[in-house]
Amino acid sequence: MHSEDDLQYALENTKVIVSPESRIQTFGATSFHFYLITELMDTANEIRIRDGRIQADRPQILTSENIAKLTLEGFGEKAQKFAEMLQSRNAALLKYGFQIRKDDLSENLVHDSVQAVLDRVANQVPESLRSTSAVIHGVDESWEICLLKFTVEMIQHSAGRNIQDFRRKGLL
Numbered sequence: 416m417h418s419e420d421d422l423q424y425a426l427e428n429t430k431v432i433v434s435p436e437s438r439i440q441t442f443g444a445t446s447f448h449f450y451l452i453t454e455l456m457d458t459a460n461e462i463r464i465r466d467g468r469i470q471a472d473r474p475q476i477l478t479s480e481n482i483a484k485l486t487l488e489g490f491g492e493k494a495q496k497f498a499e500m501l502q503s504r505n506a507a508l509l510k511y512g513f514q515i516r517k518d519d520l521s522e523n524l525v526h527d528s529v530q531a532v533l534d535r536v537a538n539q540v541p542e543s544l545r546s547t548s549a550v551i552h553g554v555d556e557s558w559e560i561c562l563l564k565f566t567v568e569m570i571q572h573s574a575g576r577n578i579q580d581f582r583r584k585g586l587l
Contacts, residue, residue: 425557429564433550439573441580448548453555462532467520494559
């Protein structure tokens with residue numbers, strides 16, 4: 416299990432290089448394709464590329480009697496600890512109650528500089544996937560934390576529009 420310092424390091428060293436143009440849908444499920452690029456700590460110029468999808472179910476309005484619980488299917492204990500830390504610090508952010516899953520994960524190792532790999536992957540995202548794809552530079556040991564940071568940023572980016580949509584429908 417990682418310490419609070421390890422979590423902080425992962426958060427500070429996660430950068431979204433290419434951000435999806437799309438936002439999280441208010442009234443439907445949303446899927447984002449990700450490419451998470453990390454450098455192995457014990458080997459110079461050995462880079463891991465994780466390729467997969469993050470799915471967020473539609474946001475749900477929670478009543479004051481309910482407490483938001485972020486369910487993380489397929490993520491490990493470190494990711495759950497990070498989610499609990501976020502809930503304690505930013506409870507209002509997570510009151511959407513997203514169900515977040517990671518699917519179709521694959522990994523490849525390449526030998527090159529991290530910047531060269533980031534540039535190559537960013538340029539190779541198919542045009543048809545650009546609106547829902549992200550290229551993320553993160554920390555190998557805490558890669559799930561990096562992926563969750565991206566997801567939280569997408570929630571923050573989408574929240575304003577989601578609230579407007581709920582209000583427009585008379586749900587808030």
